[in-house]
Amino acid sequence: MSAREVRLRARGFAPRRLPGAGAVTAVCVFAAWEAVCRAGLVSPFALPAPSRVLAVLAEMALSGELLAHLRASLGRLAGGWAIGMLCGVLAGLAIGVSSLARSVGLPLVSALFPVPKIALLPLLILWLGIGEAPKLATIALGTFFPVALSTASGVDQIPRSLIRMAQSFDLPNRAIVLKVILPGALPGIFAGARISSSIALVLLTAAEMIGAEYGIGALVLQAGHLMRADRLLAGVVLLSVLGVAIGAGLGALERRLLAWR
Amino acid sequence: MRLRARNLAHAYDGLAALGPLDLVVEAGERLAIVGPSGCGKSTLLAILGGLLRPSGGRVWFEGEAPSGSIVPVAYVFQDFALLPWRTVAGNVALPLEGRLPRTEIRARVGAALARTGLSDFAGRFPRELSGGMRQRVGIARALVVEPGVLLLDEPLSALDAQTRELLLEDILGLTEGATLVWVTHNLEEAVRVADRVILLSARPGRIRAEIAVPVPARERNRPEAVPVLARLRGELWALLREDARRAQTEGPP
Numbered sequence: 001m002s003a004r005e006v007r008l009r010a011r012g013f014a015p016r017r018l019p020g021a022g023a024v025t026a027v028c029v030f031a032a033w034e035a036v037c038r039a040g041l042v043s044p045f046a047l048p049a050p051s052r053v054l055a056v057l058a059e060m061a062l063s064g065e066l067l068a069h070l071r072a073s074l075g076r077l078a079g080g081w082a083i084g085m086l087c088g089v090l091a092g093l094a095i096g097v098s099s100l101a102r103s104v105g106l107p108l109v110s111a112l113f114p115v116p117k118i119a120l121l122p123l124l125i126l127w128l129g130i131g132e133a134p135k136l137a138t139i140a141l142g143t144f145f146p147v148a149l150s151t152a153s154g155v156d157q158i159p160r161s162l163i164r165m166a167q168s169f170d171l172p173n174r175a176i177v178l179k180v181i182l183p184g185a186l187p188g189i190f191a192g193a194r195i196s197s198s199i200a201l202v203l204l205t206a207a208e209m210i211g212a213e214y215g216i217g218a219l220v221l222q223a224g225h226l227m228r229a230d231r232l233l234a235g236v237v238l239l240s241v242l243g244v245a246i247g248a249g250l251g252a253l254e255r256r257l258l259a260w261r
Numbered sequence: 262m263r264l265r266a267r268n269l270a271h272a273y274d275g276l277a278a279l280g281p282l283d284l285v286v287e288a289g290e291r292l293a294i295v296g297p298s299g300c301g302k303s304t305l306l307a308i309l310g311g312l313l314r315p316s317g318g319r320v321w322f323e324g325e326a327p328s329g330s331i332v333p334v335a336y337v338f339q340d341f342a343l344l345p346w347r348t349v350a351g352n353v354a355l356p357l358e359g360r361l362p363r364t365e366i367r368a369r370v371g372a373a374l375a376r377t378g379l380s381d382f383a384g385r386f387p388r389e390l391s392g393g394m395r396q397r398v399g400i401a402r403a404l405v406v407e408p409g410v411l412l413l414d415e416p417l418s419a420l421d422a423q424t425r426e427l428l429l430e431d432i433l434g435l436t437e438g439a440t441l442v443w444v445t446h447n448l449e450e451a452v453r454v455a456d457r458v459i460l461l462s463a464r465p466g467r468i469r470a471e472i473a474v475p476v477p478a479r480e481r482n483r484p485e486a487v488p489v490l491a492r493l494r495g496e497l498w499a500l501l502r503e504d505a506r507r508a509q510t511e512g513p514p
Contacts, residue, residue, distance in 0.1 A: 159340075159342075161338055161342040162342055162344060164312055164338075164342070165336070165342035166355070167312060168310055168311075168312055168334075168335070169331075169332055169336075169355070171356065175358070175359060179355065180344065183344070183346045184346075186346075258346075260386050261345070
C-alpha cells in the first residue's frame with residue numbers, strides 16, 4: 001500500500017467574528033449607492049444619494065427638528081419598552097415557577113403573541129383616548145409577549161439541581177427566585193429583550209404613522225406624503241441607527257451581566 | 262445528631278422504587294449506601310435530605326444540632342450544583358445570606374475556603390475550576406452551615422480516578438467526627454469512607470445486608486488495612502452481583 005497523508009476532515013462549521021467586516025460592507029454599500037446616484041442611473045426623487053440624506057439630517061439637526069422627532073420617539077420607545085419588559089419578565093417568571101400561572105398564562109400568551117399588535121391600536125385609542133397612552137400600550141404589548149415567553153423558557157433552562165441545591169439549604173422561596181431563578185433566566189431575558197427591541201421599533205414607527213405630530217414614524221409618513229424621498233430616507237436611517245444603538249447597548253449590558261458564561 | 266427513618270417507602274407513578282425500610286444513622290457515624298443501579302439510593306438520600314416527600318413512612322432527627330448550625334442537614338451533589346454566575350466565595354456564602362451578619366458570613370466563608378484549600382480561588386467562577394475543585398466548593402458550601410448530618414450523593418462519580426482518590430482523602434479529613442450518609446455505586450469507595458455499609462436490593466430498594474467496617478477511619482490508608490477492605494469489597498460484590506446484572510437488563514424505573 002502506498003503512503004498517503006491523513007487528510008484533516010474537521011474543517012468549517014465553526015463561524016468566528018471577522019473584525020471590521022461589517023464596517024467594510026457598510027462602506028461598500030454606501031459607496032456603490034452614491035456612485036449609482038452620481039452617475040445618474042436613478043432619479044434623485046426616487047433614490048437620493050447618501051450624501052443628500054446626510055445633508056438633510058444635518059439641516060434637520062440644525063433647525064432642531066431632528067431633536068424634536070428623536071425626543072418624541074425615544075420617550076415613547078423607552079416608556080413602552082420598559083413597561084413591556086417589566087410585565088413580560090414578571091409574567092415569564094410566574095409562568096416558569098408556578099403551575100397555576102403556567103397552566104393559565106402559557107396558552108393565553110401563546111394565543112395572543114401572533115396577533116399583530118398594531119391592529120389593536122384603534123381599540124387602544126378607543127379605550128385610552130387620543131394621546132401618548134395608546135402608543136405606549138401598543139409598544140408595551142408588542143414587547144410583553146416575546147419577553148414573557150423568553151423569560152419562561154430561560155427559567156426552564158435552569159438546571160433543576162440548582163433549585164434543589166437552594167432548597168436543600170432551606171432558602172426561602174423569595175431568595176430562590178432572586179438568587180437562583182432570576183440570574184439563571186437572564187440569558188432568556190436578554191434574548192427576549194433583543195427580539196422585543198426590534199418589534200418595539202416597528203410598532204413605534206407604525207403607531208407614530210397612525211397618529212403623531214412628532215416622531216420618526218410621523219417624519220417618514222409626512223415625507224412620503226410630500227414625495228420627499230430624502231427626508232423619508234433620513235427617517236429610515238434614524239430608525240436603523242436607533243436599532244443598531246439599542247442592539248449595541250444590550251450587547252454591552254449582556255457582556256457585563258453574563259460575564260460568567 | 263441521630264437520623265432515623267421508619268417504614269420509609271417511595272413509588273414513582275405507582276411503581277415501587279424504594280422500601281419499605283427502617284434506618285438509623287447514629288451521631289458521628291459514617292454510613293455508606295450501595296446497591297444496584299435504580300435501586301433507590303439517591304431517592305433515599307433525597308428523602309433523608311427533605312428534597313422528596315416519601316410515599317410512606319417518616320424521617321426525623323434526634324439530639325441537638327451543633328452550635329452554630331444553620332441547617333440540620335447539608336447536601337453535596339453529584340453534579341456540584343454550583344451557581345455559575347457566582348464566584349467560589351459567593352457560592353459558599355449562599356446558604357448563609359440573610360441568616361447571619363455580613364462580617365460573620367465573611368469569616369465563615371473564609372474559614373471554609375481555607376479548610377478546603379480554596380482560599381486562592383475565592384474570586385474565581387466555577388467554569389474556571391477543574392471538576393475536583395468544583396466539588397471542593399460544593400463541600401465547602403455544605404460545611405459552612407455546620408450541619409448536623411452531611412448527605413453526599415455520589416460526590417466523586419463525576420471525577421477522574423486520581424482526583425477521586427485525592428478528594429476522598431480530603432473529605433475524610435474534613436468531615437472527621439461528622440454524621441455522614443454517603444451514597445455511592447463504588448464498593449471500594451464505600452468501604453474506605455464508611456463505618457457501616459448498607460446494601461440495598463434491586464428495585465424496590467430494601468436493606469439487604471449491613472456490613473460493619475472494622476478498620477478505624479484513620480487507619481484505612483495503611484497497608485495492613487488493604488486486605489481487610491478488599492475482603493469486605495468482595496463480600497459486598499458477591500451479594501450485589503446478581504442484582505446488578507438484573508438491573509442492567511431491567512433499565513431505569
